[in-house]
Amino acid sequence: MSEITKDKQVVQIAIFAALLAALGFIPPIPFATGVPISAQSLGVMLAGTILGARNGALSMILFLVVVALGANLLAGGRGGLGVFAGPTAGFLFAFPFAAFAAGLLTRSLSGKFSLTVAAGIGALVGGIVVMYLFGIAGFKLVTGRTWLESLMIMWVYIPGDVVKVVLAALVTGAVARALPGSFANR
Amino acid sequence: MMSLYLAQISWLHRLPAGLKLTCLAITTVMLYPVKDMWVITAAVAITLGIYASLGRSGLAQLKLLKPLLWMMLAIFALQYWTMGLTEAWILLGRMLVLILLANAISMTTRMDEMNAVFQFLLTPLRCLGVQTQRIAFALSLLIRFVPVLVSFMHALLAAWRARGGQRRYWQIIAPLVVQALRMSDQVAEAVAARGGIPNIKN
Numbered sequence: 215m216s217e218i219t220k221d222k223q224v225v226q227i228a229i230f231a232a233l234l235a236a237l238g239f240i241p242p243i244p245f246a247t248g249v250p251i252s253a254q255s256l257g258v259m260l261a262g263t264i265l266g267a268r269n270g271a272l273s274m275i276l277f278l279v280v281v282a283l284g285a286n287l288l289a290g291g292r293g294g295l296g297v298f299a300g301p302t303a304g305f306l307f308a309f310p311f312a313a314f315a316a317g318l319l320t321r322s323l324s325g326k327f328s329l330t331v332a333a334g335i336g337a338l339v340g341g342i343v344v345m346y347l348f349g350i351a352g353f354k355l356v357t358g359r360t361w362l363e364s365l366m367i368m369w370v371y372i373p374g375d376v377v378k379v380v381l382a383a384l385v386t387g388a389v390a391r392a393l394p395g396s397f398a399n400r
Numbered sequence: 401m402m403s404l405y406l407a408q409i410s411w412l413h414r415l416p417a418g419l420k421l422t423c424l425a426i427t428t429v430m431l432y433p434v435k436d437m438w439v440i441t442a443a444v445a446i447t448l449g450i451y452a453s454l455g456r457s458g459l460a461q462l463k464l465l466k467p468l469l470w471m472m473l474a475i476f477a478l479q480y481w482t483m484g485l486t487e488a489w490i491l492l493g494r495m496l497v498l499i500l501l502a503n504a505i506s507m508t509t510r511m512d513e514m515n516a517v518f519q520f521l522l523t524p525l526r527c528l529g530v531q532t533q534r535i536a537f538a539l540s541l542l543i544r545f546v547p548v549l550v551s552f553m554h555a556l557l558a559a560w561r562a563r564g565g566q567r568r569y570w571q572i573i574a575p576l577v578v579q580a581l582r583m584s585d586q587v588a589e590a591v592a593a594r595g596g597i598p599n600i601k602n
Contacts, residue, residue, distance in 0.1 A: 221597050222588035224534050228541035229549075229584040233577065235542075236549035240557075240569070253573065260577060276538055283514040283539075284403050284506040287546065290467055294404040294506030299428070299498040301471055357475050357491060367474055381570055388574040389581070396581050 227269050230261055231277040238289040251374035252289035255345065258309050259337035259382035262316025264389060264396075270313035278306060304352015308345045316340030320386070329390050329397075334383030341382065342375050402546060404506040406461070410454050412504065417513040418520075420505045427501060431494055437486050440493035447500045454508070461507055465499070472496075515539065537597045541587070552579050 234257040242252045261270035277287070286293030288306075297306060319336035320329070327335075350364045357364070390397050412420070434440060451458045465472075472492060479488035506514075515536075522532045556572040556579075565571065591597060 217596055218592050220534075221591050222585075224538050224597060225541060225588040225591060226581070226584045228538040229545050229580055229587065231538075231542045232545035232549045233580040235546045236553045236576070236580075237573070239550050239553060240572075253570065256570075256573065264577065264581075276535075276542055279518065280539060280542055283518060284405055284509065284511050285543070285546075286402065286404050292464070292467060294503050295424070296464065296499045296503030296506065299495075299502045300468060301475065301495065302468075356495060357479070359475070359478065363478060367471070367478075381573065385574045385577060389577050392574070392578045393581055396585075 223269055226265060227273040227276060230265055230270075230273040231280070233257060234261065234274070234277050235280075235285075235287040238287060242289070251371075251377065253378075254289040255305075255341060255375065256378040256381055256385075258312050258345070259316050259341035259378065260385060262313035262318075262340050263320045263333040263336050263382060263386040265313075265317065266321060267314045267317030270317045271310040274309035274313045278309060281306075299356075301353050301356045302349065303356070305345060305349040307352065308348030311348060312340040312344045314340070315344045316382075328387070330383050330387035333386035334379060337379045337382035337386075341379055342372070345375070346372075402543070403511055404461075404464075404503070405510055406454070406457055406507045408455070408457060410458075410508060412450065412454065412508040415508075417505075417509045417517050420509060421517060424501055424505055428498055431497060434494065435490065437490055437493075440490050440497070443497045444493045447497045447504075450504055451500065454504075458507070461503070462500075464503060465496070468499070511543075531599075533599055534597055545583075545587075548583070549576070549580060552576060 234254060237253040237257040240253040258274060261273050264270070265273055281287055281293045282295055282298060284294050288297060297303065316333075316336040316339065319339055320333045323332035323335055326332075346365075346368065350361060350368060353359065353364045353368070354361065359367075431440075431443065434443075451462060454461075472495065475495075476488050476492045479491050519532070519536065522530075522535065526532045553572070553576055556575055557569060560569055560572050
């Protein structure tokens, strides 16, 4: 890989991490279950489906580093080292893994299905399965609850996340139509 | 409003970032096995004392617990129900101490000091041949472009509302991503035109 291509990827990784921060500033949409849904975890899915597994994951790591350095860029203006000690820290550590899984599946399935469908499956596995696996494991670690009890506290967020999976698929398809070039070089 | 840092002078601001982070790591490891409610109570009191010692602006920062409130109450109630009051308090107190202490570091340490510690922690990677100047460059790009992307987002939201758009404002996400990717191409060209990412020896 040439130095110019590498530099280009570094820029893309950084700007996508900034995009994730911007998504956290979108006013949260109050959802049917009464839990407001923020657009930020949609950004995690998009990092995978659009940047691909490796770069999507790196972009999420970069974002978490800036949050740990003290930037309050998480949805709701949260940030700093404290968020990594809270009961929802597992979800944060999941960001890179979720993006990686989403990217991997989108890429390997886009031969069999349309990109939109492949991205939907990627977003579902990355953004929900991987995310909740880490999220609940973190919750268990901090609070000492069982898997089932942890899931009972978390389930209110899942309907909102299903909506985000659909959005991630649609947005990925739309971006691919608008910028076919940026999908070619993965 | 991009950082939790409190611009003031206090004893905690004066301590070196590395020392504060080491103390936090030691406290975190030592607090996990604690089963004595009085030790936890003392730790909570000391933590609140640290916040009080930062003055009124320090105590005001306890507001960051607000988004966690309902979840903490749920955890406390569940723990109280199954294990009893002592266990519930140990769990809640430990969680409060760890979150608040970590946050106190973010409040009293400038991001460049934190970054210096981070770059130091990357030393082993540098020895393995990873070009850490790219990581440092990406960090500064990220911080620089958050306000740019937030202003893109506000422009798209305003345009969406001007067209009579209602609450389905997720419609702006696809154009926002397209704008971000286009801008990323332009920035990459600008970086290449200036000879690529600088190779700073530090």
